[in-house]
Amino acid sequence: MNWLHIIFVCEIYIILTLSANLVSGYTGLLSFANAAFYGISAYLTALIMKNYGLNYFFVLPIAMFFNVVVSLLITYFSTKLKNLYFIIATIAFQIIIFSVLYNWENVTGGSDGIPDIPKIEILGNTLNSTLDYTILGGIFMVLVMAFFLSFRKTPFIRLLECIRDHELETISLGKNIIYYKFVCISISSAFMAISGSLYAVYNNFIDAKSFTLDESILIVSMILIGGTGNVIGPIFGAVFFVLLPEIIRLFPIETSQGASIQMIIYGLIMILVVRFRPNGLFGKFRFQ
């Protein structure tokens, strides 16, 4: 078992869940478009690094900015929608982005994906080993965690929580909630770009099947199980869901049965959490 690889995957998902938690946990907008933003930034990083040979640290801000621009689209079309309608709009967005990534063969390579993505170079040294990427991922993860920890008690987050708790009252206090929803979706998608770009360079190869609706559901499950509206819940959810298959692997079960058992355990955990801890294990906010 490659523990460094597992730690790296945990770091990627922690960044994704913390980012998704800003939209879903603090603002109450349950978005299923997380994998779309994750995928867009992975593809953009791969394309720019491969075709133009730009350094990763130049490409990352471009990917973050591009995600913000794309998030404008989703904000424009969906923030006036509420609850189920917002969820459906984000699912539609996710499916559209997946279809574009999967079918735009000239650019994305279609089902063949993009191979041979260059590795990261820092001062002439190429990062090749899993340890290198685990350290870099760890640095990014700590920065993102520090950002959310320092922001969690600010008037900005307080306002997002008020939008979540009582949208109509927030409007009647003169707050432009569309603007705040745009800001929070933008910040969230920008942070997701960190995970997407790291994933692309670490793997050397990406294809659209890594960014399906299933991936978005997994990210949402992570924050729902861990709990929303705080920092510890999404971190726990991410670590738990990454480690679960590895723990199952420790038991002497045939590989063919392992996947089914994993799904059964996922399902059982979801049922138990929804039944006994509807706010998630560490959550402050309960989705209605």
Next chain:
Amino acid sequence: MDYLENSDFNKMKNEILKIENLSKSFNGLTLFTNVNLTLADGTINSLFGSNGSGKTTFFNLITGYEKPNEGKIFFNGMKIKYRDEFHIAQAGIGRMWQDPMIFPNHTVLQNLLVSSKYNPGESFCNYFFNRNSIKLKEIELKEKAISILSKFKLTFKKNHLAGSLSLGEKKLLSISMLLMNDAQLLLLDEPFSNVNSNTIERMSESLYEVKNNGKTIIMVEHKIKFAQAISDVCFNIQNQKIEKVN
């Protein structure tokens, strides 16, 4: 203020709200026909009417949640344009809903802080360029919030979750939030309903103080006696018109 429009309406001294020839109907049901009404600055006004007569719709028309079929509404001499509801709130029209909308998962003090009209801490970019002003403003807002809470005798509950307050306290908190929001015109939807006589007395005293601070109040109320006791002017909705009552 692009949500209000300069108009040829000359604001009379003391007039904060003027409604001209307002008509509203829903699916063939006419609620208002050519309604004219004026509210004077710094007064308490009550609006009575039977259930379904259009009292809440009247508030919805003023606050932009409904659009009139005809007619104009002027606030502080400017015509209200119907674009987004939050613009009208920013202009200075505050509303307390029949079921007071507060933020239950936040403390009473936090409810007031989030109600302030301008808080630099609510702008994401300010965290990078203007951290000091955020801290200073938060201190200033806390002082203002505590002084408002003391007027409503709610200071001792400032650290309680708003969701844990009684209905009467929630209504008081809701009015405090409008003051924190610097609303000039307060629309109160049944402030005295479902609260005991002690709370009504406490609320009446507070509304008097609000009025003495130059704010204008219009409230929809079924408890006519209590409302009349503190009102300068009373109105009644009847036959699709709003008429002054003696």
